[in-house]
Amino acid sequence: MGGRRLSRELALKVLFQIDLVNTNMEEALKYNFESNELSEEVKEFTIILVRGVISNLAEIDKEIKSYTNNWSLERITNIDRNILRIAIYEILYINNIPKSVSINEAVELAKKYSTKSSFSFVNGVLGKINKIDKILKKID
Secondary structure (H helix, E strand, O other), X not given: OOHHHHHHHHHHHHHHHXXXXXXXXXXXXXXXXXXXXXXXXXXXXXXXXXXXXXXXXXXXXXXXXXXXXXXXXXXXXXXXXXXXXXXXXXXXXXXXXXXXXXXXXXXXXXXXXOOOOHHHHHHHHHHHHHHHHHHHHXXX
């Protein structure tokens, strides 16, 4: 498994833990790092993702709400919500990762950790964001 994919999985676990039991970010990171033998690169990218999502949570959640018609954030499963948060963080704030990679990685996380229909939901939401972004770039 690639380092960044492992980082995304760890970030998902940490964000899930924070979201579910309202635990401290540093404690959740420490627990997940101690439970696994990880390279410094994996730890570093995991921290970037988790801190980035937490720091920009209001903006990220606003994006999710705007692309999930008639779905409140609370109605989206914890796993799917946090998969979307990671991917949207990457799309909005990390310029050196192609959007298609962020979307594909999110879909793979949904296939592995969520329900049978989740990957199509995640793909649909992220696809809308990507489509709008392409339209806006053509206008510029």
